[in-house]
Amino acid sequence: QGCEGDEPVASASGEVDPYKPILFGYLQSQYDYNFDGDENENSFKFKRARIGVRGKVDEKFSYYFMLEASPFIGGDDQEEVYLMDAFVTYNADNWARISAGTYKQPFGLELVTPCHMLTTIERSVVIDQLVAPQRDFGLAVFGGNKYNKFNYAVALMNGRGLKFKDNNSKKDIIARATYKVTNFLTVGGNFRHGYPKLNNNEDSRTTYGGEFLAEFDKFKIQGEYIHDTGAYQAGTGGGCGIEPIDLDGLTSEGAYIMASYDVNEKFQPVFKYEYFDPDVDVKNNIEYLERMTLGVNYFFSKKVRLQLNYLANIETVVNVDNDALLGQIQVKF
Amino acid sequence: QGCEGDEPVASASGEVDPYKPILFGYLQSQYDYNFDGDENENSFKFKRARIGVRGKVDEKFSYYFMLEASPFIGGDDQEEVYLMDAFVTYNADNWARISAGTYKQPFGLELVTPCHMLTTIERSVVIDQLVAPQRDFGLAVFGGNKYNKFNYAVALMNGRGLKFKDNNSKKDIIARATYKVTNFLTVGGNFRHGYPKLNNNEDSRTTYGGEFLAEFDKFKIQGEYIHDTGAYQAGTGGGCGIEPIDLDGLTSEGAYIMASYDVNEKFQPVFKYEYFDPDVDVKNNIEYLERMTLGVNYFFSKKVRLQLNYLANIETVVNVDNDALLGQIQVKF
Amino acid sequence: QGCEGDEPVASASGEVDPYKPILFGYLQSQYDYNFDGDENENSFKFKRARIGVRGKVDEKFSYYFMLEASPFIGGDDQEEVYLMDAFVTYNADNWARISAGTYKQPFGLELVTPCHMLTTIERSVVIDQLVAPQRDFGLAVFGGNKYNKFNYAVALMNGRGLKFKDNNSKKDIIARATYKVTNFLTVGGNFRHGYPKLNNNEDSRTTYGGEFLAEFDKFKIQGEYIHDTGAYQAGTGGGCGIEPIDLDGLTSEGAYIMASYDVNEKFQPVFKYEYFDPDVDVKNNIEYLERMTLGVNYFFSKKVRLQLNYLANIETVVNVDNDALLGQIQVKF
Numbered sequence: 001q002g003c004e005g006d007e008p009v010a011s012a013s014g015e016v017d018p019y020k021p022i023l024f025g026y027l028q029s030q031y032d033y034n035f036d037g038d039e040n041e042n043s044f045k046f047k048r049a050r051i052g053v054r055g056k057v058d059e060k061f062s063y064y065f066m067l068e069a070s071p072f073i074g075g076d077d078q079e080e081v082y083l084m085d086a087f088v089t090y091n092a093d094n095w096a097r098i099s100a101g102t103y104k105q106p107f108g109l110e111l112v113t114p115c116h117m118l119t120t121i122e123r124s125v126v127i128d129q130l131v132a133p134q135r136d137f138g139l140a141v142f143g144g145n146k147y148n149k150f151n152y153a154v155a156l157m158n159g160r161g162l163k164f165k166d167n168n169s170k171k172d173i174i175a176r177a178t179y180k181v182t183n184f185l186t187v188g189g190n191f192r193h194g195y196p197k198l199n200n201n202e203d204s205r206t207t208y209g210g211e212f213l214a215e216f217d218k219f220k221i222q223g224e225y226i227h228d229t230g231a232y233q234a235g236t237g238g239g240c241g242i243e244p245i246d247l248d249g250l251t252s253e254g255a256y257i258m259a260s261y262d263v264n265e266k267f268q269p270v271f272k273y274e275y276f277d278p279d280v281d282v283k284n285n286i287e288y289l290e291r292m293t294l295g296v297n298y299f300f301s302k303k304v305r306l307q308l309n310y311l312a313n314i315e316t317v318v319n320v321d322n323d324a325l326l327g328q329i330q331v332k333f
Numbered sequence: 334q335g336c337e338g339d340e341p342v343a344s345a346s347g348e349v350d351p352y353k354p355i356l357f358g359y360l361q362s363q364y365d366y367n368f369d370g371d372e373n374e375n376s377f378k379f380k381r382a383r384i385g386v387r388g389k390v391d392e393k394f395s396y397y398f399m400l401e402a403s404p405f406i407g408g409d410d411q412e413e414v415y416l417m418d419a420f421v422t423y424n425a426d427n428w429a430r431i432s433a434g435t436y437k438q439p440f441g442l443e444l445v446t447p448c449h450m451l452t453t454i455e456r457s458v459v460i461d462q463l464v465a466p467q468r469d470f471g472l473a474v475f476g477g478n479k480y481n482k483f484n485y486a487v488a489l490m491n492g493r494g495l496k497f498k499d500n501n502s503k504k505d506i507i508a509r510a511t512y513k514v515t516n517f518l519t520v521g522g523n524f525r526h527g528y529p530k531l532n533n534n535e536d537s538r539t540t541y542g543g544e545f546l547a548e549f550d551k552f553k554i555q556g557e558y559i560h561d562t563g564a565y566q567a568g569t570g571g572g573c574g575i576e577p578i579d580l581d582g583l584t585s586e587g588a589y590i591m592a593s594y595d596v597n598e599k600f601q602p603v604f605k606y607e608y609f610d611p612d613v614d615v616k617n618n619i620e621y622l623e624r625m626t627l628g629v630n631y632f633f634s635k636k637v638r639l640q641l642n643y644l645a646n647i648e649t650v651v652n653v654d655n656d657a658l659l660g661q662i663q664v665k666f
Numbered sequence: 667q668g669c670e671g672d673e674p675v676a677s678a679s680g681e682v683d684p685y686k687p688i689l690f691g692y693l694q695s696q697y698d699y700n701f702d703g704d705e706n707e708n709s710f711k712f713k714r715a716r717i718g719v720r721g722k723v724d725e726k727f728s729y730y731f732m733l734e735a736s737p738f739i740g741g742d743d744q745e746e747v748y749l750m751d752a753f754v755t756y757n758a759d760n761w762a763r764i765s766a767g768t769y770k771q772p773f774g775l776e777l778v779t780p781c782h783m784l785t786t787i788e789r790s791v792v793i794d795q796l797v798a799p800q801r802d803f804g805l806a807v808f809g810g811n812k813y814n815k816f817n818y819a820v821a822l823m824n825g826r827g828l829k830f831k832d833n834n835s836k837k838d839i840i841a842r843a844t845y846k847v848t849n850f851l852t853v854g855g856n857f858r859h860g861y862p863k864l865n866n867n868e869d870s871r872t873t874y875g876g877e878f879l880a881e882f883d884k885f886k887i888q889g890e891y892i893h894d895t896g897a898y899q900a901g902t903g904g905g906c907g908i909e910p911i912d913l914d915g916l917t918s919e920g921a922y923i924m925a926s927y928d929v930n931e932k933f934q935p936v937f938k939y940e941y942f943d944p945d946v947d948v949k950n951n952i953e954y955l956e957r958m959t960l961g962v963n964y965f966f967s968k969k970v971r972l973q974l975n976y977l978a979n980i981e982t983v984v985n986v987d988n989d990a991l992l993g994q995i996q997v998k999f
Contacts (some may be wrong), residue, residue, distance in 0.1 A: 021356050021666045023687050023719060027729055029754050029766035031805070032831075039867060043832035044803035044824050046767070049752055051719060051731055053356060053384060055666055057636035063360055063664045065384055067402060067414060069733060069749035071829045079829045080413035080746035081733060083402035086382055088362050088637075088664045100362035100662055101379070137377035139364070158377050163404045163412045165365075166376035201372060303723035304754075329766055331729045331754045333687045333721055354689050354999045386689060386717060388999055390969035396693055396997045398717055400735060400747060413746035416735035419715055421695050421970075421997045433695035433995055434712070470710035472697070491710050496737045496745045498698075499709035534705060 025051035026332040037321025046070040095143040106153035106176040125276040126254025128242040133161030149180040159194040170195040196233040205230035223257035268297040290314040358384035359665040370654030379403040428476040439486035439509040458609040459587025461575040466494030482513040492527040503528035529566040538563035556590035601630040623647040691717035692998040703987025712736040761809040772819035772842040773856045791942040792920025794908040799827030815846040825860040836861035862899040871896035889923035934963040956980040
């Protein structure tokens, strides 16, 4: 969890002292051009702007402390710097790393992918809408690493997101497991059962998802399906600045499939198709969305990436001019 | 002052360059369970989440710069990161360290104890209610260190807390002195005289306190009494997220006594009894509070501490179900 | 751009690894005494309190990431920490350093002077009022360094300031060029053309400025004139906590001249005269302002500076008691 993968405490610059805090972060400067059919609004902005510190304090305990400084990622009322991922981890062994604090709910391949390693600029809409709150307070156990066939995570979380204490007495449970079936194919399953509503221990919500990741040499293809039904609390925050749709009482679903190819070390084209249906019980739902993303990633070096994405949004019921061209330069430190 | 004691510029990792900034902080992941007589609300949260930098710039000048990132410590409207302690210090000599900036008012043993070294999870109610604003802008002189029998501090401060300029022309004066009477007994006195009200140079407030600290080998006992009378400005902020009681025109007092025992290097049980009376002139005051705290501290290592506290709140007039069990894991870096 | 000059990635402490992030910042503790003709309000406060990280990630790319933590610099609703300057730079060569992110609009000598190197505590009013938004999102090219006779900057920016996306489709263009005419004289010109109003691609604003800097051994004199006309959007934020005057539809101008003398390495007296006229078309404008600043700078060491400034504000139409005495201690790390 957090935005670093399996090596949270290795210093890029070869620090000798393993217990020294590591200062790290990244900056995503972005330019958005909207084909809105009118004046084509466009803007320079940040996507993410993160700075933090992580490290080990002894053989068993480590910590992670990350601030988000972008005014555009935490929703409308979040223009200042706020604490994003922060946790204390007890590394019992490879099959039990216990973390207490805030982190992403362990649900779905694209969600658990660190934000600076996403293949497209935007996460899939189904993830941003259904895995909300995306980050939460809780206690979790993580097991396995990238060399193991099997990996898992189980979390007990408030279900209210980053800025509030829980105000019902029930907790959400989120679980995730992946298995490397063959050298090139990994499949996974995700589950969440929670009580999202304020002062309400009755109305529950159930979410499940399935995923796969196939890697053939330089070609990579991955996909996910998520299904969600039950209660929903508006205002707990969608992912990454998206406008959350009120899903209370609805059954929703969505999926994406994404293919990328490493032409060489620097150049990687990507194509993603996705859909999201906030209410499967209604025909010709006006909020039903399909999107195709066509993109290229260019890696100037290990720490510098340029992304260009064209987002073609397809409304099947009433056409809306809302395609967009996004360009982002990211530097990691 | 600040959250570090007598050695603000020593690097834990043995830095060679004495003028390099030191990155430091700590994270307190907490779980609260409230015996509220109804559904027993409970929540994962942070208590404190602090990150900062401190150091020396030359022989005489040092600095301290600490951010608070927890959304639960600065009051209701403080969900973002804010500047907590920040000051420039001119170290003239051991008897005159002059600091300009923000820091805790130098009033009371438990208040000046660094927040990551408190023996119980919560400070005593009397301190959080009466030493408000807990942090303030000002100019102060500190003298003495832990090897001296005598220590003192005198501060001239705005009296309005962290986020505002003073808007009357009077300043608050706060003074503190401690004396090590014998090897095992230290006593201290504290005083504050201020003008808390906005646009008001007339209505003043006077606070004084007495304290003792007795250490017999592995057994430690400490206590404080605080008395406060006069004007009060609502909204200047109590300590550490407490709900401040409006004390305007009232005479208030409170005290605590706390005993702890180091069973061994890792395990330390603690007991605290305290009371707070916001209005000593009213019999059977419904806001009169007694609390007993029963706790254990477990030190996994020097940098990792687990605290468990049971808070028994005793209302003598009308009983309220408001006991609580708090668990906190702290990592320092 | 940013608050560091020509050497953004050199570590003060002689780091060996050129790609290690450099933690840096400064703290300005200040005391203001206002001769308001009544009770003479006075307050301890911060001016700026900045902390950040900067560095190179490879031969060509560098980054800069700076937070402002002072509650008094970003305007009334900005009491928390926010992201100030943050950009990714591609260092093509000395004549083309391309930066994407947020930084100060490259307009005017005193504005581009790093905030910790200003000769007086306050920038000139004409700059804070007319170069607004002072910081903005954009893409810019910078050329030249302090050893070149010619330096330039051209920026394409949103025109809406730090916390918002642009919401018209036009961008602002800002340009600046300076030329060292002789060893002791540098002259410069600045230009901005923008569309400040929300949802408005019609109403434009044009600003131009001229400047000179003359250095004769220990004596330094500099001056600027700025002229501005056209549309204005209230709420885009003036500079450094100043109360912005609504200039919509007005033609405004102002200038300053400032002289300083290095008596020795530590002691530097300074005198500044300035005026600002928000509406040149009105005679005896009540908002017309003249100010004389008399100050001394004392450098305890390279990293510690004390500033004392007396600000004599002269209203020619109706006299107002608003002189002020400001004292500031700054530590850089």
